[in-house]
Amino acid sequence: MHFDVVHAADPRFYGGSSSAVRIEIQSARQFGLSTALLPFLGVSDIRSRRFEERLLDVLERQEVPWLTGEEPVECDILFAHNPLAFAHMPTRPLRVRSKVVLLSVQHPPFDGAGNAQYDIDVVKRNLERMFGAPVIFAPVGPKVRNQFEDIIAGRPELLRHDLFNLIDLDEWPIRTAQPPRERAVIGRHSRRDLLKWPDTEAELRAAYPDLGNVQIKVMGGVPDQIVPLIGSNWNISPYSNSGVPQFLNKLDFYVFFHSRRWVEAFGIGIAEAMASGLVTILDPSFRDLFEEGAVYCRPEETTGVVERFLSSPEAFSAQSAAARTLVEKKFSKSRYPERMRAIYDELGLCSPAALATIGKAVGADAFSGSSGHATVRSGPRRSQRSLMGRRRVLFVATNGIGLGHITRLMAIAERMSPDMEPVFLTMSAGSSIIEARGHPVDYIPSAPKIGVTDDSWNEVFAQELLAAVEAFAINSVVFDSNHPFPGLLKVLAARPDLNWVWIRRGMWASRHGLDPSMQHRFDMVIEPGEFAADEDHGITAQLRAGVIGVSPILLVDSDDRLSRAEAALALGVDPAGLVAVVQLGSERNFDVSRLRPAIIDGLLKHGVQVVDAVNPLAPKREDHMGGTVQKAIYPIARYFNAVDLMITNAGYNSFHECIYGGMPAIFVPNEAPEMDEQAVRAAYAQSSGLGLCLRSVDAERAHEAIELALSEGFLAQHRTRASRIVFANGAREAALAIEELAFSVRTDRGLGGSIARV
Numbered sequence: 001m002h003f004d005v006v007h008a009a010d011p012r013f014y015g016g017s018s019s020a021v022r023i024e025i026q027s028a029r030q031f032g033l034s035t036a037l038l039p040f041l042g043v044s045d046i047r048s049r050r051f052e053e054r055l056l057d058v059l060e061r062q063e064v065p066w067l068t069g070e071e072p073v074e075c076d077i078l079f080a081h082n083p084l085a086f087a088h089m090p091t092r093p094l095r096v097r098s099k100v101v102l103l104s105v106q107h108p109p110f111d112g113a114g115n116a117q118y119d120i121d122v123v124k125r126n127l128e129r130m131f132g133a134p135v136i137f138a139p140v141g142p143k144v145r146n147q148f149e150d151i152i153a154g155r156p157e158l159l160r161h162d163l164f165n166l167i168d169l170d171e172w173p174i175r176t177a178q179p180p181r182e183r184a185v186i187g188r189h190s191r192r193d194l195l196k197w198p199d200t201e202a203e204l205r206a207a208y209p210d211l212g213n214v215q216i217k218v219m220g221g222v223p224d225q226i227v228p229l230i231g232s233n234w235n236i237s238p239y240s241n242s243g244v245p246q247f248l249n250k251l252d253f254y255v256f257f258h259s260r261r262w263v264e265a266f267g268i269g270i271a272e273a274m275a276s277g278l279v280t281i282l283d284p285s286f287r288d289l290f291e292e293g294a295v296y297c298r299p300e301e302t303t304g305v306v307e308r309f310l311s312s313p314e315a316f317s318a319q320s321a322a323a324r325t326l327v328e329k330k331f332s333k334s335r336y337p338e339r340m341r342a343i344y345d346e347l348g349l350c351s352p353a354a355l356a357t358i359g360k361a362v363g364a365d366a367f368s369g370s371s372g373h374a375t376v377r378s379g380p381r382r383s384q385r386s387l388m389g390r391r392r393v394l395f396v397a398t399n400g401i402g403l404g405h406i407t408r409l410m411a412i413a414e415r416m417s418p419d420m421e422p423v424f425l426t427m428s429a430g431s432s433i434i435e436a437r438g439h440p441v442d443y444i445p446s447a448p449k450i451g452v453t454d455d456s457w458n459e460v461f462a463q464e465l466l467a468a469v470e471a472f473a474i475n476s477v478v479f480d481s482n483h484p485f486p487g488l489l490k491v492l493a494a495r496p497d498l499n500w501v502w503i504r505r506g507m508w509a510s511r512h513g514l515d516p517s518m519q520h521r522f523d524m525v526i527e528p529g530e531f532a533a534d535e536d537h538g539i540t541a542q543l544r545a546g547v548i549g550v551s552p553i554l555l556v557d558s559d560d561r562l563s564r565a566e567a568a569l570a571l572g573v574d575p576a577g578l579v580a581v582v583q584l585g586s587e588r589n590f591d592v593s594r595l596r597p598a599i600i601d602g603l604l605k606h607g608v609q610v611v612d613a614v615n616p617l618a619p620k621r622e623d624h625m626g627g628t629v630q631k632a633i634y635p636i637a638r639y640f641n642a643v644d645l646m647i648t649n650a651g652y653n654s655f656h657e658c659i660y661g662g663m664p665a666i667f668v669p670n671e672a673p674e675m676d677e678q679a680v681r682a683a684y685a686q687s688s689g690l691g692l693c694l695r696s697v698d699a700e701r702a703h704e705a706i707e708l709a710l711s712e713g714f715l716a717q718h719r720t721r722a723s724r725i726v727f728a729n730g731a732r733e734a735a736l737a738i739e740e741l742a743f744s745v746r747t748d749r750g751l752g753g754s755i756a757r758v
Helices: 016-030 053-061 120-131 142-149 201-207 241-249 268-275 284-293 299-310 313-330 333-347 353-357 404-413 431-436 454-471 486-494 516-521 564-571 595-605 636-642 652-660 678-687 699-709 712-722 730-742
Strands: 002-009 035-041 073-081 096-105 135-139 184-189 214-219 234-237 253-256 279-282 391-397 420-426 441-443 476-480 499-503 524-527 579-583 609-614 628-632 645-648 665-667
Touching: 002 016, 002 096, 016 035, 016 053, 016 073, 016 268, 016 333, 035 073, 053 241, 073 333, 096 120, 096 333, 120 135, 135 142, 142 284, 184 241, 184 268, 184 299, 201 299, 214 241, 241 268, 253 268, 253 299, 268 279, 268 284, 268 313, 279 284, 279 299, 279 313, 284 313, 299 313, 333 353, 391 404, 391 454, 391 730, 404 420, 404 431, 404 476, 404 499, 404 652, 404 730, 420 431, 420 454, 420 730, 431 441, 454 486, 476 730, 486 516, 499 730, 524 730, 564 579, 564 636, 579 595, 579 636, 595 609, 595 645, 595 699, 636 652, 645 652, 652 665, 652 678, 665 678, 665 699, 699 712
Parallel strands: 002 035, 002 073, 073 096, 096 135, 184 214, 184 253, 214 234, 253 279, 391 420, 391 476, 420 441, 476 499, 499 524, 579 609, 579 645, 609 628, 645 665
Antiparallel strands: none
């Protein structure tokens, strides 16, 4: 398999690095060069991130091949993006061979104080040995080039010209407002890094003045240290990739000053502002790069510069046009063919035939940039990855009170791409449910089940888990439980070569603790979304840094439901009548013996057909009430079209199935001490008009709650409110996050911490 260009990059980087990769890939496709992405995970402190959403969108829409490094691939040029991604060697050899490696230096070798940011020689050797080709360093701007040229001994070979980041001008509509005259809107967008801001309070206040005729707009937030210093005229909004063009279009001036300890390698945010026609005010150190496209001054001179342009609309218009013109001349995507031809010539390589027709796009409409609207993550099509890159993932579910752990894991497993092969290992008595859905599963009884001590059980479990990992050639382990137990942690420590993922739901009770360092043992922690997240005050709510949050995870999508007639037939009820399902969980740790008959009696008195759902984990009941249908049902959401009212516990799955399934429900929280905050979920649903809360101690209120739940007033309000809920299943998001981990080359730690120790 041969490509003209392969891009090796960490797709989780934000800002200039991801933007450069995205535009390079778009440009290659647009101008007829064959290209592919070889994703690396090269920096450990950004493990909480997914692939950058606009880059992922381009990979999907343009069907860019996603290499794993296991396919035999040859290319003319391998572009390695950002030296930070190549500080270590991977644990496996890469079968990608290139004639030359061009390292796009998107991070300077030294900071503003002269401290080394990475070892130049190590990065160079790593790339040479990974790809078996000479490495040439390509600075992305004059600041980076100047640092390399100051190196006396050991300076790497540099590309003769800077490899600027490119801009797709179609993504950046030029401002259409009239030049400002009396009032100015000053703004900037960047991450919340303190180094991205001026060093002193005086410089900050001078650069972003608190004046009556000036408004300051910031996208991306500000560091906590700066919050006490901001003026009354500041407006701060969170960062949004899809919202940047709209944000910039509301500004007049773009002002960017940063710490003297920071060196901006390029400044993609600056280039975006200039492409939008903003009058851009910068530190003089940017002059060599942005030339006449920007205005240069010190922070204390900012107000004078702004006032000068407010007093001269003609000068404002001229500078706005100069900014756009500069970007078009130096950084426009239209320069890609000319630049690539120059690179091929400099490297002594034969140019691809497509570069002979410089400036002529191939199917330009098909490969146009993102429109600026919000993107929807979907992930790679099967054809994007090689058949050689199949991955087996082991889903490990603990023994919960209910079926929550295995249900979430099956939801994720069943939404993975075909080149992922799920295998299950569980301590749950619900293993037969996993098998019934077609998944390979091994069952290990829990310690209480077989009457052994926790210590001895953990020793045996570790052996069983290790045997499963080796027998199935597992690539990744996905664990769903509240607490990782010693047997699992023992194998995790012995097999750091695997990808370890923890699915950790929220809504922990305040009495439940967790070692904050536990999540750092895993390569990825995913938290399923909670409808009642605003009322989550447990320990996990304080530990979301380094955690990937996804939408609520459900097993059944609306398209998977049976019709009312089919579902009613399966439930044994008349589809023409009202149907209620009573599903109060396994009842293994919470007594609802008084509440259950009160609920069923109230439903029967209202002429409702009652399905008394039998939980697969519950002991066999002998209290079958006449007039009800007793059924073992899983998953109940598949039958929702034949159900008019659910009476259920408020565990994660049951609760969210009802909320996002538009199902009227009476929630009966399981309030056993070891459980999550089900009472909070139930109360939140009631306050939101999307359910009722009936606690186990309120058996005498059962009839009243049922009467209200069946009333037209409640049902009408429920329909209205439920129709406004927008739902995207987080199971697919979680599956894609795991695939991004499983199919990337890991260079985020040294080999000593990455190889198996058994």
